[in-house]
Amino acid sequence: MSKATLTLGNQTLEMPVVVGTENEVGISIGVLRGSSGAITLDPGYGNTGSCTSAITFIDGERGVLRYRGYAIEDLAAHASFVEVMHLLVYGALPTAAQLERFQHSLAHHTLLHEDMKKFYEGFPPKAQPMSVLSAMVASLSTYYETDDDLNIIRLLAKLKTIAALSYKKSIGQPFVYPRNDLDFVADFLHMMFAVPTEAYHVNEVVRKALDMLLILHADHEQNCSTSTVRMVGSSGADLFSTISTGISALSGPLHGGANTAVIKMLELIRADGSDYAKYIAKAKDRNDPFRLMGFGHRVYKQFDPRARLIKKAADQVLDQLGITDPLLAIAKNLERVALEDEYFVKRKLYPNLDFYSGIVYRAMGLPTSMFTVLFALGRLPGWIAHFKEMRDNRDRLHRPRQIYTGPMLRPIPPIEYR
Ligand code: CMC
Numbered sequence: 001m002s003k004a005t006l007t008l009g010n011q012t013l014e015m016p017v018v019v020g021t022e023n024e025v026g027i028s029i030g031v032l033r034g035s036s037g038a039i040t041l042d043p044g045y046g047n048t049g050s051c052t053s054a055i056t057f058i059d060g061e062r063g064v065l066r067y068r069g070y071a072i073e074d075l076a077a078h079a080s081f082v083e084v085m086h087l088l089v090y091g092a093l094p095t096a097a098q099l100e101r102f103q104h105s106l107a108h109h110t111l112l113h114e115d116m117k118k119f120y121e122g123f124p125p126k127a128q129p130m131s132v133l134s135a136m137v138a139s140l141s142t143y144y145e146t147d148d149d150l151n152i153i154r155l156l157a158k159l160k161t162i163a164a165l166s167y168k169k170s171i172g173q174p175f176v177y178p179r180n181d182l183d184f185v186a187d188f189l190h191m192m193f194a195v196p197t198e199a200y201h202v203n204e205v206v207r208k209a210l211d212m213l214l215i216l217h218a219d220h221e222q223n224c225s226t227s228t229v230r231m232v233g234s235s236g237a238d239l240f241s242t243i244s245t246g247i248s249a250l251s252g253p254l255h256g257g258a259n260t261a262v263i264k265m266l267e268l269i270r271a272d273g274s275d276y277a278k279y280i281a282k283a284k285d286r287n288d289p290f291r292l293m294g295f296g297h298r299v300y301k302q303f304d305p306r307a308r309l310i311k312k313a314a315d316q317v318l319d320q321l322g323i324t325d326p327l328l329a330i331a332k333n334l335e336r337v338a339l340e341d342e343y344f345v346k347r348k349l350y351p352n353l354d355f356y357s358g359i360v361y362r363a364m365g366l367p368t369s370m371f372t373v374l375f376a377l378g379r380l381p382g383w384i385a386h387f388k389e390m391r392d393n394r395d396r397l398h399r400p401r402q403i404y405t406g407p408m409l410r411p412i413p414p415i416e417y418r
Contacts, residue, residue, distance in 0.1 A: 217378025
């Protein structure tokens with residue numbers, strides 16, 4: 001199968017077929033408009049491939065997720081988040097020497113310019129941490145104007161400092177500076193939770209669990225925020241400005257914001273006497289805007305492999321930390337009831353990675369307001385990998401077309417009628 005044929009009126013068009021390494025098939029429609037004047041129409045891009053990419057493979061029918069050919073289950077079990085960052089951004093797992101150099105670079109670019117601390121003073125105390133994160137990342141471009149490769153390291157190193165400082169600001173505690181002797185995740189936890197009045201020791205269970213969770217969030221091919229990054233980056237915008245738009249896209253409740261929405265939903269159900277049936281009925285009711293948050297996915301139609309790993313981690317972390325969270329029981333019951341319900345079965349709606357991640361974060365003592373920021377911290381290497389791939393491949397400016405449905409040409413009415 002090397003060509004596809006399309007008949008449009010009296011015209012027959014032949015279009016090349018592009019086949020990926022995992023036999024994914026795409027019809028390359030480059031000749032369509034030039035030859036026929038027509039375009040494809042695909043709102044929400046459910047059937048549109050926007051690029052070829054060698055970074056992440058997903059088979060939604062079989063619940064498969066791989067970064068650069070490695071199964072997510074293997075990476076979660078055997079790699080660190082720093083190794084996965086290297087894998088995504090530079091294309092290979094690091095050798096021991098490369099890892100040492102990479103870690104050294106990451107540790108030596110964590111500081112923010114002291115002036116940037118003043119930016120935090122300007123935000124209101126209840127500022128949304130994702131809005132602060134996006135604004136702070138965009139403002140990095142005012143400090144590092146030259147578009148060079150070091151900016152990738154700077155951003156990978158500084159995002160956790162920016163994130164932790166925004167949390168400290170939100171609770172009115174003094175900022176904690178990064179420590180170069182701590183590993184990536186331990187340093188983040190230290191900046192989040194250390195206070196000047198007592199010694200802070202990073203809990204190894206928490207550090208390991210967070211490291212694994214960040215790996216699970218690290219990339220997901222052409223999702224909404226990554227597509228935003230590729231769209232904005234295609235204009236030639238700099239790395240910081242581009243990634244800040246990815247953060248904005250991620251903040252929405254249908255995307256990364258779902259992890260916060262899940263906890264709010266579970267709390268609501270708990271406060272309402274854990275009446276699962278009522279909320280399942282609401283989710284099924286077309287006239288009710290309520291959706292089962294953390295359920296459903298555009299790509300996964302059997303199960304989300306990340307959700308399976310997170311559910312297991314939720315049990316382990318709560319057990320190891322000796323915590324019982326009533327929300328975990330509610331989540332498991334909700335999942336059980338939903339998966340037996342014809343509405344969810346028919347539409348192939350399963351728990352996604354956001355369904356259980358919030359419960360693990362809560363157990364680790366991470367505040368709900370920071371859940372989506374943690375998603376951004378994990379997704380950063382993925383966004384950067386796509387930005388870099390797009391630049392390296394010299395992708396064209398992204399500029400979709402439309403089918404216009406507004407008024408046809410009409411004269412401007414006389415001034416008195418306007
Ligand atoms: N609860 C109830 N019904 C749902 C849900 C849900 N969570 N998700 C989808 N549906 C129904 C929807 O109403 C529609 O029904 P019908 O065919 O009768 O009109 C059908 O399932 C298909 O839904 P869709 O909205 O057309 O599917 P989509 O691919 O556009 O949306 C989604 C995918 C993730 C936005 C959606 O499933 C959803 O809103 N889920 C809740 C939010 C959520 O958990 N988001 C996190 C996604 S995973 C993390 C990430 O990568 O961002």
